[in-house]
Amino acid sequence: MGEANYPADLKYHREHDWVRLEGDEAVFGITWFAQDALGEVVYFDAPDVGAAVVADDAYAELESVKAVSDVYAPLSGEVTAVNDAVSTSPGLVNSDPYGEGWLVRVRLSDPSQVDGLMDQAAYTQYLEGLS
Amino acid sequence: MLACRAMTALRRTSLHPCHEAAGARFGPFAGWEMPLHYGSPSTEHLAVRRDAGVFDVSHMGQIEVDGPGARALLAEALTNDITRIGPGQGQYTLMLADDGGVIDDLIVYALPDRFLAVVNASNVDACLARLREVGAAHDARVNDRSAEVAMIALQGPRWKAVVEGLVATPAPLALEYFALTEDMVARVPALVARTGYTGEAGLELMVPWDDAPRLWDALVAAGAVPCGLVARDTLRLEAGYPLYGQELGRDRSPVAAGVTWAMDLAGAGFRGAATCVAEKRDGTPERLCAFVLDEPGIPRPGARVVSDGADVGVVTSGTLSPVLERGIGMAYVRHDLAAVGTPLTIDIRGKHKQAHVAKRPLVDTSATKH
Structure with missing residues (x-):
């Protein structure tokens, strides 16, 4: 799982989700902190392509052997792609949370919501406040 | 996502420093701070099924x-x-x-x-x-004697290869299933039993509290993989063993749980026998069964078993089987639904998943083999 890291080019949500902005679309995933807290991920209950996701609402579930965790949408929009590799190999969320472990791609309905997210510095400060 | 708990009131076993050194994640269990896993529960699980693993069960x-x-x-x-x-x-x-x-x-x-x-x-x-x-x-x-006795379980088909260089006599290697002997193991005086809770062959070793780290380190050095309580639970579920607090309890009938094989119902002189004899004769409304999911998903305790819109049972334990790579579990179901092969529908947080009652153990195990 490697050491804690939080890339500077991402935006972060307080429920420990990250966003990579790509034009009017965005890629979502969970942070190193989230995967570490959840432990070895064994199941990804993904949304359907075309499903609407709403900022701050759960859109998927990740399960470790012992626990189920809701995954929250950092921004609102419509799912345009689901990472099927995580469905078949859920451990990718642990081994590469910002790369191969991405969860969904979303066409954003309100890109201005990005202003409510944290940058790397704010998120790492937020994590320090939790410990 | 994280529940922070005060750990101050939890007791620690004498092996706590060994677990810390091995990178354990700890969690509370029955008043103890116990290792849940050392990074990957599924790797630990598979080590026990294919090789050998070692568990701290000093809380027992x-x-x-x-x-x-x-x-x-x-x-x-x-x-x-x-x-x-x-x-x-x-x-x-x-x-x-x-x-x-x-x-x-x-x-x-x-x-x-x-x-x-x-x-x-x-x-x-x-x-x-x-x-x-x-x-x-x-x-x-x-x-x-709980405070004086530490307990370590060595489990897995390669248990003999791990322990044979550590025992003072060959007696532990020749034990029949459920037999017990006394021996020195890694120069520690031990009660050694051919028992366990994983479905695999192996030993449970009871040793003086403060000697446990020496035995633990020797077993790990001999090739046993440290395993936590998460793997212990997934292993016992694949083996189909009931767990107190989930399948067994004050409000559960042991006859419905199917453990009458561990009762002297012919003699029936034990406390609580009258109820068991009557339930054995008349049957119980529910029966405990093990099941395997036929589609992706992980059943969890409390999930309902449904049929034609009605509740016909409840899941008491569930997980993803690392061996089968399918959701598995145990459930109390209406008595006529407990036979092996019976299809079940399980409501997992609103999604209906197909499953079937399966024979226990759910995977091939070595417990009774030599």
Whole structure:
């Protein structure tokens, strides 16, 4: 799982989700902190392509052997792609949370919501406040 | 996502520093701070199925019963036929309340001069109280040794290869299933039993509290993989073993749980026998079964089993089987739905998933093999 890291080019949500902005679309995933807290991920209950996701609402579930965790949408929009590799190999969320472990791609309905997210510095400060 | 808990009130086993050094993630269990895993529960699980793993089970309780009336006490307090074991033999058995509810499930061993009951960590006090209550009418003593005895389980098909270089005599290597001997292991005096809770062959070793780290380190150095409570739970579920607090409890019928094989129903002189005899004769409304999901998903305790819109049962344990790579679990279901092969529908947080009742163990295991 490697050491804690939080890339500077991402935006972060307080429920420990990250966003990579790509034009009017965005890629979502969970942070190193989230995967570490959840432990070895064994199941990804993904949304359907075309499903609407709403900022701050759960859109998927990740399960470790012992626990189920809701995954929250950092921004609102419509799912345009689901990472099927995580469905078949859920451990990718642990081994590469910002790369191969991405969860969904979303066409954003309100890109201005990005202003409510944290940058790397704010998120790492937020994590320090939790410990 | 994170629940922070105060750990101050939790007890630690003498192996705590060994776990910390191995990178354990800890969690609370029955009042103890126990290792949940060391990074990857599924890797630990598969090590036990294919190779050998080692578990700290020092949280479990050890209660000694001795004196001229010890056997008579245990015959009254426990369900299995205690006359069937002599020195060096162990037996799975149950302790029931007078109404037939389960106080604990345990293993009792006969030693040359005493009996030793190994009980669940959460039930030490209840077992002690019950043994002393029943024991008042018998010439026997009941002593709690839990604080002095550490316990390590070595489990997996390669257990002999791990331990053979550490034992003083070959006796532990030749033990029959559920037999027990005394030996020195890694220069530690140990009670060594051919028992376990994973479905695999192996040993459970009871040693003086402060000697446990030396034995643990020797077993790990000999190739056993440290395993936590998460793997212990997934292993016992694949093996189809009930867990106290989930499949067994005060409000559960042991007859419905299917553990009548551990009851002397012919003699029926044990406390709680009347209910069990009646339920065995008349049947119970529910039966415990093991099941395998036919589609992706992980059943969890509390999930409902449904049929035509009606509740017909409840899941008591569930996980993803690392061997089968499918959701598995145990459930109490309406009695007519418990036969192997019966299709079940399980409501997993609103999604209906198809499953079927499966024969236990759910995977190939080596427990009874030599």
